[in-house]
């Protein structure tokens with residue numbers, strides 16, 4: 001019998017997760033289905049319950065529900081990653097309850113180190129944004145040896161995360177005169193085709209020579225990626241590799257088999 005999975009978000013029409021999981025299933029011979037579901041902003045928990053009642057085996061969670069999962073399903077069992085991040089992107093429905101994991105950080109680290117072949121150890125890394133995605137990637141980035149600084153539009157959130165994860169935190173203004181080897185845009189600015197609202201005169205000087213500018217957003221060149229290219233970043237990447245790597249982690253978690261990611265990334269990059 002086909003095992004059913006889904007991704008829940010709002011909006012969700014842009015999601016490539018169904019395509020990715022179908023490619024993983026074809027590659028590994030697993031009998032699964034995977035669909036995209038848009039839940040009302042106040043209807044996440046009800047949506048999860050509906051999936052469980054219908055016999056789904058698990059689901060992924062995306063914007064804006066990653067922290068909602070943590071808040072509304074705090075009785076579930078969870079990995080250390082979820083406890084630290086207070087955000088989850090992978091739910092497994094078991095007979096005895098729901099299990100939560102967060103595969104975003106492993107996905108990002110794997111894409112930077114294994115696909116882009118850029119080491120993280122001792123690199124000056126700026127993480128812009130303090131939402132669910134930022135929370136999920138902070139610990140894996142720090143554990144990979146990067147020297148992380150976090151900044152966010154809402155300064156309080158950046159300082160709270162900096163303290164919780166023992167990394168540096170700063171305001172946009174405090175970025176003046178600083179340079180970084182890796183600059184990650186973990187804001188959702190790209191969804192609206194906007195730049196992170198860091199003052200341009202400060203922003204344009206932060207890209208060290210040979211730096212990597214990485215936008216978690218994928219699917220098109222974002223204003224951040226264009227800006228980074230114009231202001232000295234040597235390598236510019238969107239988050240497609242991360243998306244496929246985090247999906248592979250979810251798939252392994254659910255199915256006990258790890259799919260190959262390179263052919264899936266290549267297929268998704270075809271025009």
Ligand code: NDP
Pocket residue numbers: 062063064066104107129130131132133134152153154157186187188189190191194195196197198216217218239240242243244246
């Ligand atoms: P959240 O809604 O949880 O957080 C959004 C963050 O973006 C907040 O820190 C918010 O700041 C900030 N922000 C939004 N607009 C702007 C702006 N114009 N300028 C500056 N800051 C802004 O979203 P997520 O953390 O879940 O997702 C963030 C992005 O990461 C999304 O684009 C998502 O698609 C992408 N993503 C990609 C993944 C991948 O696999 N490639 C995986 C996970 C996420 P404030 O706190 O001040 O409101």
